Amino acid sequence: MNTPWHLPKELIELYVSGRLEPIQVMSVESHLARCEHCRAAVPYEREWLAASWERIEDLVARPRPRPVARLLRRFGVPDHMATLLAATPALARGWLVAVTAVTAFAVAAAHLVSRDPQALFDGLLPFLVAAPVLPLAGIAVAYGPRVDPVHETQAATPMAGARVLLLRALAVLVTAMVLTGMATPLLPGPPGLTTAWLLPALALTATTLALSTWLTPLASAAVLTVAWFGAVLAFSKLAGDGLALFSPMAQVVYGLAVLTLIPLVYLRRARFDSGES
Structure with a gap:
């Protein structure tokens, strides 16, 4: 042996x-x-x-919470809510870097074009066009079985469905607006024009959420993004004025759209998961 x-x-x-x-x-x-x-x-x-x-x-x-969760807790967000929001795919580093890169590129382009005083408004157009759709990219991957790696786990919790999507959409919207707002003072031009992206961003976000009661958030965001760029192109080519979409009258329309769509989203909130009309 x-x-x-x-x-x-x-x-x-x-x-x-x-x-x-x-x-x-x-x-x-x-x-x-x-x-x-x-x-x-x-x-x-x-x-x-x-x-x-x-x-x-x-x-x-008790694993160490993510930086986003720790930041939210400092602002008084409950632990379970902070953990839920920190798991938002859109708040991952890649999306934040992309938002920062797009805004930085738009600011740089505005300064390059605005060296000619006659082209000041044309220089602001790329930033004004890009800023409103930045939140849509985050909402597109905020919730759903195809984009959220922990969707199955969260779908079994009481917070599944509309509540998760709306909370995450709000977190994405606030994050995108903060990053974009930090870039706004760096733009050349009058403050009234450099902040003209704000109401369009709110209107497009509200429209995306409303459309998500019929389609998936990913499809809704894609449709609205294409429609927005198409509208800008149409006004630039046909009407000869791309900034018409940021005029005072257009701002009133955006504001009315937000006030109309928010109640619609609330009334149809149960449709987010089912996709029924």
Whole structure:
């Protein structure tokens, strides 16, 4: 019969003192995992081991919250709500970087074009056109089985459906507006014109949510984005004035649209999951 092999005393001493190479440590620990005799030969402090396990259990039971969740908690958002919002796919680093990059590009383009005083308004147009659709990209991936990796888990909770989508849409809207608003003072031109993107952004967001009671948020955002760019192109080519969509009269229309669509979204909130009309 083969005599079972055990770790030599010298090898155990080197292991305990931390003087083994990583590959040797892996080999020793592989043996310790299946040899009770050698495990008993390894000296340890019971108090230290108990404290170590407590720290491990604490980390497993309460994982470190994401930066977004920690920030929300500082503003008084409850823990469960902060965790839910932090899991919003749109608030991942990629979307935030994309929003920042688009706004930075639009500001740079505005400054390059506005070197000619006659082209000041034309220079602002890229920023005014891009800013209102930035929240739509976030709402498109805020909720749904195809875009949310934890959708199945959340769908089984009491907060599933309309409440999750509306909360996440609000978080995306606020985030996009804060980032865009930070870029607004950097634009050339009068304040009234540089902030003319705000009401269109609210109107497009409200329209996307209302349309999401018939279609998915992804499809709704895509339709509205194409329609918005098409309207800008039509006014620029046919009417010869792309800024007409940001005139005082247009702002009134956007404001009325928001006031009309918010009650519609509330009344049809049960349709977000079913997609029924």
